[in-house]
Amino acid sequence: MAITQFVVNGLLVGALFAAVAVGFALIWGVVDIINLAHGEMVMLGGYTSYWTLTAVTGNAEGSLGLFLATIPIAIVLLFGVGYALQRTLVQRVIGTDIFLTLLVTFGISIAIQQLGIQAWTANPRSIQVAFADPSLLVAGLVVPKMKLVAFVGAIVLTALLYVFLQRTRTGRAIRAVSQNPEAAALVGIDVEHTRAVTFGISSAIAGGVGAFIATILNVQPQMGLIYTLKSFVIVVFGGVGSIPGAMVGGLLLGSVEELTAGLVSSQWTLAVSFTLLIVLLVVKPNGLFGEVTEP
Amino acid sequence: MSTGSEEGGALRSILPPSRVDDLFGFCGDHAWALLGVGAVVGTLPPVFGLREGYYMTVLTEMYLFAILALSWDLVGGQTGYPSFGNMAFFGIGAYTTAILVKDVGIAFPVAMVGAGLVAVGFASVIGIAVLRLRGHYFAIATLGVLLAAQQVSRVLDITGGASGKILLDVPPGTAFYYLFFGLLIVEMGLVYYLSNTRFGFVLNAIRDDEEKATAMGFNTTYYKTAAWMLAALFTGAAGGGYSLFNTFIDPQTAYNGAWNVELIAMALIGGTGTVAGPVIGAFGLHTIIEIVETAFVGWQLVILGAAVIVTVVGFPKGVVGSLGEYAGEMEYYKRGGMAAGGGEAASDPEAEPEVEAGE
Numbered sequence: 001m002a003i004t005q006f007v008v009n010g011l012l013v014g015a016l017f018a019a020v021a022v023g024f025a026l027i028w029g030v031v032d033i034i035n036l037a038h039g040e041m042v043m044l045g046g047y048t049s050y051w052t053l054t055a056v057t058g059n060a061e062g063s064l065g066l067f068l069a070t071i072p073i074a075i076v077l078l079f080g081v082g083y084a085l086q087r088t089l090v091q092r093v094i095g096t097d098i099f100l101t102l103l104v105t106f107g108i109s110i111a112i113q114q115l116g117i118q119a120w121t122a123n124p125r126s127i128q129v130a131f132a133d134p135s136l137l138v139a140g141l142v143v144p145k146m147k148l149v150a151f152v153g154a155i156v157l158t159a160l161l162y163v164f165l166q167r168t169r170t171g172r173a174i175r176a177v178s179q180n181p182e183a184a185a186l187v188g189i190d191v192e193h194t195r196a197v198t199f200g201i202s203s204a205i206a207g208g209v210g211a212f213i214a215t216i217l218n219v220q221p222q223m224g225l226i227y228t229l230k231s232f233v234i235v236v237f238g239g240v241g242s243i244p245g246a247m248v249g250g251l252l253l254g255s256v257e258e259l260t261a262g263l264v265s266s267q268w269t270l271a272v273s274f275t276l277l278i279v280l281l282v283v284k285p286n287g288l289f290g291e292v293t294e295p
Numbered sequence: 296m297s298t299g300s301e302e303g304g305a306l307r308s309i310l311p312p313s314r315v316d317d318l319f320g321f322c323g324d325h326a327w328a329l330l331g332v333g334a335v336v337g338t339l340p341p342v343f344g345l346r347e348g349y350y351m352t353v354l355t356e357m358y359l360f361a362i363l364a365l366s367w368d369l370v371g372g373q374t375g376y377p378s379f380g381n382m383a384f385f386g387i388g389a390y391t392t393a394i395l396v397k398d399v400g401i402a403f404p405v406a407m408v409g410a411g412l413v414a415v416g417f418a419s420v421i422g423i424a425v426l427r428l429r430g431h432y433f434a435i436a437t438l439g440v441l442l443a444a445q446q447v448s449r450v451l452d453i454t455g456g457a458s459g460k461i462l463l464d465v466p467p468g469t470a471f472y473y474l475f476f477g478l479l480i481v482e483m484g485l486v487y488y489l490s491n492t493r494f495g496f497v498l499n500a501i502r503d504d505e506e507k508a509t510a511m512g513f514n515t516t517y518y519k520t521a522a523w524m525l526a527a528l529f530t531g532a533a534g535g536g537y538s539l540f541n542t543f544i545d546p547q548t549a550y551n552g553a554w555n556v557e558l559i560a561m562a563l564i565g566g567t568g569t570v571a572g573p574v575i576g577a578f579g580l581h582t583i584i585e586i587v588e589t590a591f592v593g594w595q596l597v598i599l600g601a602a603v604i605v606t607v608v609g610f611p612k613g614v615v616g617s618l619g620e621y622a623g624e625m626e627y628y629k630r631g632g633m634a635a636g637g638g639e640a641a642s643d644p645e646a647e648p649e650v651e652a653g654e
Contacts, residue, residue, distance in 0.1 A: 034431045092608045098430045099377040103563065104607040106379075106556055111600030118593060225552065229442065232435050271446035277439040281432050282424045 005141055006262040007255050012147040013216075014254020017230050019154035019209045021238075021246045022161060023202030024231035029241040030178040030198040033090060033101050037109040038206060038231060039224030041078055044112070045207025046219030047120065048074040050127055064131040064149070067215065071153070074207040082203025086196040094195075109224060116221030126218040127211075150212035157205050162243050164201075174198050178241070226270070233277045316622035322571070326487055334480045341469045351468050355540065357581045358475035362533045363554070364561040364573035365482055366526040371559065372567030373495065374522050375502030376426065379555055380437030383421075383444045384414040384527040386549035388534030390448060393460045393544050398453075403466060407474075407535040414531020415524045422523040426516065429505075438552075445550035459545025462538060471540040475533065479574070482529050487570045498522055499568070553596055557584075560603045566615030575614055 024038045049070040054060050085108060093100045129146055136143040165171040176184040177194045185191050206227075213219065234253055238245025256276065257269045264272075322329060345351055363385065371377040388410035395406035425436045448454040489495040497518045500508040509515050538544040557580070565576025580602065588595040610617050 028431075034435065089604060089608060096611065099371070099434070100607045100611055102377070102379070102431070102434050103556075103559060104604055107560075107600045107603030107607065109600070110553065110556060111597055111604070114594070114596040114600065118597070225442075229435070229439065232439075236432075265450075267450045268446075271443055271450065274439045274443035274446060278424065278436050278443065281428055281436045281439070 002262065003259070006258045008141050008143065009147075009262075010255030010258030011251050012143070012151045012254070013258065014251040015151045015154040015158075015247075016209050016212060016216075016250075017227075017234060017253055018247045018250020019158045020206050020227050021231035021234035021250055022158050022243055023205045024228070025235045025238075025240055025243070025246050026161075026174075026198055026202045028235065030174055031086070031090070031094065031195045033094065033105065034098075034232075035090075035199075035202070036102060036105040036228055037085070037112060037224070038202070039227035039229075040109050040112040040116075041082065041203040041206035041224075042210035042213060042227045043116065043219060043221060043224045044081065045074040045078050045210025046214035046223075047116070047125075047210075048077050048207065049211035050125055050214050050219060053127055060125065061128040061130065064129055067127060067129050067211075071208050071211050074211045075204045078207030078210075079200040079204040081200075081207075083196045083200035085203075086199035087192075090199065091192060091195070109228070113221050113224060120221060122221060124218040124220040125214070127215045129215050144216070146215050150216050153212050154209055157208050158243065158247060161201065161205060165243075170194070170197060174201075229277065230273060233273060233280065236277070236280050312622050312624040315618055319619065319622050326570075327484075330480065330484055330487070337476045337480070338473070341472060347468045351472060353581075353585055355468070355472045355475055357578050358472075358479045359533055359537060359540075360558060360561060360581050361574045361577035362475065362479050362482055362529055363558040364565070364577045365479070365486060365570070366529045366533075367558050368562040368567055368569075368573045369486060369498075369526045370519075370522050372562055372569070372573070373490070373502065374498045374519060375505075376429075376519065376523075377434055377559070378437040379434050379559070380439070380441035381526065381530055381558065382550050382552065382555040383437075383441045384418060384530040385534035385537070385551075385554075386441075386444055386448065386546075387417050388414045388531030389538040389544050389549045390454050390460075391531070392535040393462060393538040394453060396539065397460060397462055403539060407532055410535025411528045411532035414527040414534070417531075418524045418527030419520065422520045423516075426519045426523060441550055441552060441555065445546045448549065449546040455545070457546060459543060459548070460538075462542050462544070465539045465542055471536060474536050475540075478529065478532060478536075483570055483574065485525075490570060494518065494521070502568070553599065556603065557599055560599065560606065562613075563611070564602070564606050564613055566613030566617070566619075569615045572613055572615040579614075 020038070020042055023041075024035060027033055027035045027038070049067070050060050052070040052073050053062050053067060056062070056066065089104060089108065090101070093104050131145060133145075136145055136148070165175060173184070173189045173194045174197070176187070176189055177191055177198075181191050184194070210219065230253060234246055234249035236249075237252065238247070238249035253273065253276075257273060260272045261269045340351075340354065345354075363381065367378065367381050370381075388407075391410040391413045392403065392406040395401040395409055396403055401409070421440055425433060425440065428436055449457050454460070489498075497508060497513050497515075500511075500513070501515050501519060505515055534549070538549070541548065558577070561576035561580045562573040563576065564580055565574065566572030580599075583602070584595045584599065587598045606613070612620060
């Protein structure tokens, strides 16, 4: 029974990892950039929700409805941040050395992280939602309500993105740029704008997920890099450019982490994740579901 | 890319390309002499009374960072495999001396050699796995190595867990000054020597086109791994010295991700793929960071992030690379212009500026 419980916990958290990773994969696929500042978007989203709630209620507590109302704010704000970053900085290094693109996003990551420490101190903060207690009991399994809400929220965000990419005009433009930027430009797509929109959308989803993470875990300025790396593990696992693959990858990573924490020790979860990353990269760099690309 | 060439005006009249070209020629011709002069000048501060205090520490750290940046550049700049995990070697070296000196009771100099060797052993195992990857995958895999090593040292008992190890019985400050300075001079000499050998040329060939290098019959895996292990040797030994220099080591200081970016930034600002570049970058950026740290406590990493962004976006060739490009403007005329059929070669932007200055 204990193992089932660990897997359930893992799946609940894994959906959040997956939603973060989907945005990471989208930027990778469309802009051809590994965005090492992606985790910072999660962090900024969490803080946006936290401070909005604090501004309304005076402390970081509130009802479920009030908390959910802060999520669109985080999403809109982070869309703007992502769009602006792409337009002002990242755009300038596209097409140069891969190493330079990595370094510029790493620079952005450090700058945001350190400004966060200056502005909000390094203390972890979390949002208390009145609705959270007590946990649900389903067939002998403990399911914390907020984790369930976060799980559903992450799935909804991912599904919305999927529909957006498949059905809307902008979504089609994004996919076109991902497949062939030159051809996309030839048929009249504004490639730079589309890339910036992609960056914005990815950051917005990360921000929305960050708000959920603030309720079930916590937020602190230096949390970002871990989410970036987890996204990388998931994307490598699921294959670049595959949203269902990223979803499966996220759920699997969450389960593996929770099983490690439950069966071995919670101290080992990150060591296991990073080792898994290296092993996966070496053994299967194209992912389990990805198309064959040059690693 | 803005180099001096478009700006023109006053700068050009004070420092014309031919002058820069002469300077580069001079440095290239007298590299060993310059290195010797640098080695002598570097030994002077303690002789003239600077034996302890803030400036001593800053100078020592400068040499430390120069060692790390130069080691990074051997693989990142010369071979074209930008590692985001070099600090893993540093941390392993740091813990090796900490454990050997404190728990086993081995003398510090021996322990430091041990630190370098343990780092090399680790690098050979990791290198075989990760050096098969390229681009994004290599960069992230090395970052993963760094973080995995950090997490492991946080859990194990032998490393003192999250609280780390305190080392109180340490040599005096001047010992570390000479230690890091000596290591830097040896490394500069070695890297400069190698850059003019077959080994160095193959590394550059791997950076420019690995498939072609393989097709020409070079066992690129051997060369890559050798460079990677050489970088690990110096990084590990520097880490081995650092744990006693700092008198304290914990997972956060040993496997410092920010330092990893810092040393990449140093190599980049100075100019990757050169000997002088990473050293100049290390001295320059460390000075700036020290000033910021003194004037605005807590903002040094913000400045680091900003410096990285500005360098990457503004002048990705770095100081030495940009100057080399500026000096290269005269290449066309030196070769006799179009008349001598030099037009093609002179306008080739890839033309390697042979810049190997001492210090």
